[in-house]
Amino acid sequence: MSYLPNEKRYEKMTYNRSGASGLKLPAVSLGLWHNFSSSDNFSNMKSLCHTAFDLGITHFDLANNYGRPEPGSAESNFGKILKEGLGAYRDELVISTKAGHPMWEGPYGDHGSRKYLLASLDASLKRMGLDYVDIFYHHRPDPDTPLEETMGALDQAVKSGKALYVGLSNYDGERMTRAAEILSDLKCPFIINQNRYSILDRRVEQNGLLDAALRENKGVIVYSPLAQGLLTDRYLNGVPEDSRARSGSIFLNEKLITENTRERIGALNEIAAARGESLAQMALAWVLRAPAVTSVLIGASKAAQICENVKVLNSAPFSAEVLAKIDEIALG
Numbered sequence: 001m002s003y004l005p006n007e008k009r010y011e012k013m014t015y016n017r018s019g020a021s022g023l024k025l026p027a028v029s030l031g032l033w034h035n036f037s038s039s040d041n042f043s044n045m046k047s048l049c050h051t052a053f054d055l056g057i058t059h060f061d062l063a064n065n066y067g068r069p070e071p072g073s074a075e076s077n078f079g080k081i082l083k084e085g086l087g088a089y090r091d092e093l094v095i096s097t098k099a100g101h102p103m104w105e106g107p108y109g110d111h112g113s114r115k116y117l118l119a120s121l122d123a124s125l126k127r128m129g130l131d132y133v134d135i136f137y138h139h140r141p142d143p144d145t146p147l148e149e150t151m152g153a154l155d156q157a158v159k160s161g162k163a164l165y166v167g168l169s170n171y172d173g174e175r176m177t178r179a180a181e182i183l184s185d186l187k188c189p190f191i192i193n194q195n196r197y198s199i200l201d202r203r204v205e206q207n208g209l210l211d212a213a214l215r216e217n218k219g220v221i222v223y224s225p226l227a228q229g230l231l232t233d234r235y236l237n238g239v240p241e242d243s244r245a246r247s248g249s250i251f252l253n254e255k256l257i258t259e260n261t262r263e264r265i266g267a268l269n270e271i272a273a274a275r276g277e278s279l280a281q282m283a284l285a286w287v288l289r290a291p292a293v294t295s296v297l298i299g300a301s302k303a304a305q306i307c308e309n310v311k312v313l314n315s316a317p318f319s320a321e322v323l324a325k326i327d328e329i330a331l332g
Helices: 042-054 073-083 086-092 114-128 147-159 173-185 209-216 259-274 279-288 303-314 320-331
Strands: 015-017 024-026 028-031 059-061 094-099 133-138 163-169 190-196 219-223 293-298
Touching (some): 024 028, 024 293, 028 042, 028 303, 042 073, 042 086, 042 303, 094 114, 114 133, 133 147, 147 163, 163 173, 173 190, 173 209, 190 209, 209 219, 259 279, 259 320, 279 293, 279 303, 293 303
Parallel strands (some): 028 059, 059 094, 094 133, 163 190, 190 219
Antiparallel strands (some): 015 024
């Protein structure tokens, strides 16, 4: 049976303008970093994407190397999902991908050269069965390639019709500002930064990215707003056997979940409960409150998790007292 989305999908979602651009993104976007690999269940992948779109989540975020053990398998699987029904709504979707991490053997399959970025974009489009993506990102800074070359490649992606907008991921404030100047001179529509940010990870506050984004009128979309699951009820009572921390992830493992970490998570959970919401809901709301933030990227292994996360749209504002208490717990 063909996929028919919920007719009321746009009634409850909030859409925020990305910086000074004309593009609006849903406050909650779906990231396909995890659970869309060649070893995952395809029916569940479809359910995740359909559930997201039914809830008004129009933005789906990928990268060339997403998917294990076969890099690129997330894009291939998403391409199948588009072909099997979701693609009928292509004009209602914002699809983004990235290049900047290792993708193929040899000297041309990584970093930020013009050769790598443009070849990678072509391969991504082929895997997804698309003529263009809405946003093409450079995934990480490359200190060994002139910034002018990398930004010129992004500009070429737009001028060739293979991307509508460009973005930068994991850049700090100073380097992003330099990139923005180059892209402005090229008249290239750079509109968004993708960076890690959460109650427990304040790097973008410290490296100037949030301030620079506001100054340059660029949006910010946040990944890992739940700190890879730490800011959920998952680890309140220890490390579950089926958790990401048990899988040996370089981003979250058992060694990082110390007694002190669990105490801080527990204290944050108490604040969330007093607000009448889950820890995850409060963590997402905390990120979205930042003036520069356009959207938060969530990951999910079950459709129910997406339904739970969009409840952030009903979160109450934070008082100065609560924000101070969160800082005391998180940074103390």
